[in-house]
Amino acid sequence: MPNAGKSAIKTTVEDSALVERRRAQLTRAAIACFSERGYHPTTIRDVAERADVSIGLIYQYVGDKEDLLFMALQEVLDTYKRQIPLALDGIADPLQRFWVAVQAYARVNGSTVDATVLAYRETKSLRKDRRNAIMQMERDTNELIAACVRDCIDAKLFEAIDVDMFVYQIVMFCHAWALKAWHFAKTMDVDTYVERGLRLMLRGVLTRAGTKRMASLEAGGRPSG
Amino acid sequence: MPNAGKSAIKTTVEDSALVERRRAQLTRAAIACFSERGYHPTTIRDVAERADVSIGLIYQYVGDKEDLLFMALQEVLDTYKRQIPLALDGIADPLQRFWVAVQAYARVNGSTVDATVLAYRETKSLRKDRRNAIMQMERDTNELIAACVRDCIDAKLFEAIDVDMFVYQIVMFCHAWALKAWHFAKTMDVDTYVERGLRLMLRGVLTRAGTKRMASLEAGGRPSG
Amino acid sequence: MPNAGKSAIKTTVEDSALVERRRAQLTRAAIACFSERGYHPTTIRDVAERADVSIGLIYQYVGDKEDLLFMALQEVLDTYKRQIPLALDGIADPLQRFWVAVQAYARVNGSTVDATVLAYRETKSLRKDRRNAIMQMERDTNELIAACVRDCIDAKLFEAIDVDMFVYQIVMFCHAWALKAWHFAKTMDVDTYVERGLRLMLRGVLTRAGTKRMASLEAGGRPSG
């Protein structure tokens, strides 16, 4: 069940299916606009035009402009929470699960570079309670990866490393693709980025067993793009 | 020489020492305001009050509000460029130089968390040419660290790793301290953060010689606070 | 025949009994809303919710928002025109008729303080022709009292006073109960107010015969609450 925080936002419309649909429409438009120009410079009129609705309509589904930002950020964070489990589905090997999870994370990043940057830029523009809600969603996502790391350690594929720190390094590494797109995007694609990056990060993390397993996975073909 | 971009910004004042002094004053105020509330929500009046000058005065040293942002971001980026060489001064051992450089970088971060976040949030609010100038400053700083890495490789203390990727991982790791302060700052201080983080990142990077050298450095006492 | 101004208001509904019923329902809601918050701050939605109908329905019985105000004010003024004759029914003595008429007037006031204030506040919000219609209704009501006064003069119970002025003083006195409710309502009820006020106003108006008649009425018991 995505969108746990849908609760708070005001609407004057009663048909809840319609509310769902319109909100999705507005969220899409908001992400596009905010990503392009930033939250503050974007006007409600911009969002209305992008969503191809009237200005008035927006205020039937949303209390104020900040709600649009909240919806946008929720959607961005939610995408991770949806995509990672999806990518993991059916995969059993811990090392492969780890790799696939990171790859999924980075791919979401890669496909929505602007949205990721948006999350970095504008989370602070939210009221405190909403900022906390967004941060909790981020923690939830990180936990998906942390679980994979712990499984690798339990399976003796990873050394007994500092999990929290390692997860954050991985997450930051993924975000870096978006945040420093102007540096990386010119020279490689996301999958190459993940490949090169993980290879570097795993050097000191894989056990001997882990290294072997990795080799066999590569022989069998790691899931690529 | 700080303020490489001195060129562009308009002023009606002729005494260039005065311009220098006022600009520094305004930059300080701007960094404080923008860090606190963000660029767009901050008003010129806010900056004027923080700098304890009149609104009119600002426009004698600055063409428009964006100039203040540019000056602020320049100053933030400049701090790295000043602090890292300062910290390296007098140190010869490549491994120690590397460590000290990263530490200096992270410490600047730690002492100006808000300013670092500011750079992430608001660089996009600049006009293209200025955005490029800021990004170039970031590349220059990264190069300071890259040089240390290459020296370590040349000295056979580091394996022949992917330098560019490694530097970015380190830089992102440092920034993470500011960007994810809400996660880390509760549980440790910057130096501990650097310690734990680098230890993890260096696991697969140090050569056998590098590992030994590291041990001896630790015995002799790594530079602390 | 209430609703003399039935003419003007637009409707798309043909069943005239239904129109009557719905209009009454809307008028009640409008009086309540407008009294509470004033005409302009009240929204059509407010009225719709109070009347427990949809917004769209309102526009099937009413041309625009101003119609609601007109209906509301008509209803308020109409109440006087209905209540005074009702109270006078069966009473023959001129002095008692006068007293009862004033009392009835004041009681309507007392029971609908907000509505009376509404009439004072918002009559000006009407278009000229409607404003005139409302003022005519007020004159009609005043005439009901003026007739009582003239009867008292003809019966030598009142001196030959300035009738017009006297009627206005009485009417204003009654309205004052509503307009200055914050002053009077704390210390007495309407009937006491009328009692104290009329006693004062009649001091110089009653003839010797009038004074005697008053005394005998009081002995026999004036109609109270």
Place this chain on the structure above:
Amino acid sequence: MPNAGKSAIKTTVEDSALVERRRAQLTRAAIACFSERGYHPTTIRDVAERADVSIGLIYQYVGDKEDLLFMALQEVLDTYKRQIPLALDGIADPLQRFWVAVQAYARVNGSTVDATVLAYRETKSLRKDRRNAIMQMERDTNELIAACVRDCIDAKLFEAIDVDMFVYQIVMFCHAWALKAWHFAKTMDVDTYVERGLRLMLRGVLTRAGTKRMASLEAGGRPSG
């Protein structure tokens, strides 16, 4: 010292003489606009144009639109508090003082009919605390007249009547000139109105001594326009 309540209103302008002057200018414009069309239908632009200033300027001397209303109502009420003492200056005879006070009250009314109506219509549009402040000002003014009444009673010129009630009847009588201008203004001027009205109201209030004094005053010429 008029305008005890000037305190609360926000301004960004420091020169307090200028604030005083601008506020007076805005208040004049506000009274004119609000009287003409009512508070809600009047736009800030209307006031700005009437005062011949920019919209922005208004918000340097006033926090919001409601402040304009408050200032306007204060000014209206203040006029009474200034004019009555002015008219009483130098007059000693209690009966004449009473007459002159009522006359002054009614004249203010007469010269600012719209403003008086404004006070009736729009006091409710104020926030509670300000509404109270305005009502207190009204009570203060009433007290000026009440004092005259009490002096007349003490001097045995008035019977020992219900002072509070009498004062309210007089005040309402004066207001009626404005509130029912459409009725009275056609047939007489204010002074005639006061003359006819007071003559009626005083019939039962004057003592025998009071009646004599009144006659002698009239012989000597009551203060007219």
Place this chain on the structure above:
DNA sequence: TATGAATGAGGTTTCATTCAT
């Protein structure tokens, strides 16, 4: 050089009214 009052374009938000269902 320094000040701060003045300007007005433009942003967010509301709400009377319409109209397809």
Place this chain on the structure above:
DNA sequence: AATGAATGAAACCTCATTCAT
């Protein structure tokens, strides 16, 4: 006949910028 989602004009208010002193 009844509903309520959709519209968009127009209101309030902010704030970057100017300019007379």
